[in-house]
């Protein structure tokens with residue numbers, strides 16, 4: 001059995017784990033990042049890659065999101081991690097959504113967060129294929145970015161290995177972790193042991209291997225999302241993150257608009273409500289368009305009940321609504337997949353010190369590509385204060 005001592009061991013190399021490792025390395029710590037799979041293949045690589053502080057609630061999460069934007073851009077200036085800055089747009093499809101984007105524009109101005117309102121005509125010029133009868137106007141955030149979910153985290157890890165002295169061990173399932181005789185002991189399923197002063201567990205939705213009782217007694221639920229991707233679109237460009245009417249009705253930032261409750265913006269068609277559908281588009285670097293998504297929920301302990309199948313009824317609802325919004329050159333699909341993330345019913349993220357110097361940080365929900373880099377920076381400060 002080999003043993004090596006680190007300042008900090010991170011379990012899980014998704015967005016949360018990798019960004020905790022990044023801030024730990026930047027602090028000059030000797031960091032070991034352990035990942036159970038050959039490369040991370042969970043929520044962090046299955047998403048849209050939309051970095052959208054504009055959708056987050058004001059205060060804490062918008063702050064993390066805006067700080068994440070700075071971190072992504074700073075990383076991109078040193079190493080290509082696939083950041084593109086083409087902004088985010090929320091397209092209103094009726095008077096209710098139009099009122100909300102106008103109100104959010106006023107709020108943004110007070111908060112010093114740059115956004116501009118686009119007229120219907122401006123939207124139609126900026127976003128080719130956008131349907132005239134869908135669009136009533138939009139709010140646009142020029143500072144926001146996208147990343148390529150199938151590349152970003154692998155490149156951040158590569159950067160940390162090359163330039164920040166990170167030690168990274170993929171294909172290493174951590175099966176034991178405890179604080180014993182003044183240090184943290186971490187063991188993997190092949191019997192290798194590592195020690196450290198501190199451990200941060202960012203296990204995503206894997207609740208079986210480490211401290212299962214903590215998760216099973218928590219109010220964490222798992223959400224299953226259905227996603228799809230078209231084949232590459234020839235000679236067609238759709239820039240940035242495209243969010244639409246149902247997202248305006250769903251995202252937290254809009255809930256804070258003064259007339260959100262009176263407009264009954266939460267009242268949406270039953271088929272969308274049943275499957276938690278809202279429609280987002282993002283063109284990947286290869287020209288394909290990622291389209292989603294839906295939300296189904298099960299408690300952490302029973303997440304297997306969500307199943308592995310891609311439900312065709314949900315796909316049809318997503319595609320039908322997507323076609324009402326855009327006229328794409330081709331709707332031929334190249335892939336369908338499911339993504340899963342944990343979220344707490346009562347907290348915006350799950351944080352717990354489960355033993356001396358052993359911290360769990362997980363269940364960041366649907367905001368991990370936007371908020372993880374900023375949240376991780378603050379956690380490292382807190383843990384090392």
Ligand SMILES: Cc1cc2nc3c(=O)[nH]c(=O)nc-3n(C[C@H](O)[C@H](O)[C@H](O)COP(=O)(O)OP(=O)(O)OC[C@H]3O[C@@H](n4cnc5c(N)ncnc54)[C@H](O)[C@@H]3O)c2cc1C
Pocket residue numbers: 011012013014015016017034035036037039040041042043044045046047048049050051052172173174175202203204205206209210225226227292293338339340341362363364365366367368369370371
């Ligand atoms: C379909 C979909 C679309 C989304 N779109 C967006 C978006 O556009 N913008 C946005 O901001 N957010 C989005 N999200 C949310 C975002 O993807 C997640 O919040 C984020 O990826 C969660 O990161 P994580 O590190 O907590 O979890 P994960 O990505 O699940 O990473 C956890 C990692 O820990 C590893 N691990 C677990 N247990 C162990 C163990 N015992 N030993 C070793 N390794 C272990 C796992 O293998 C995994 O790699 C989306 C999510 C989904 C599913």
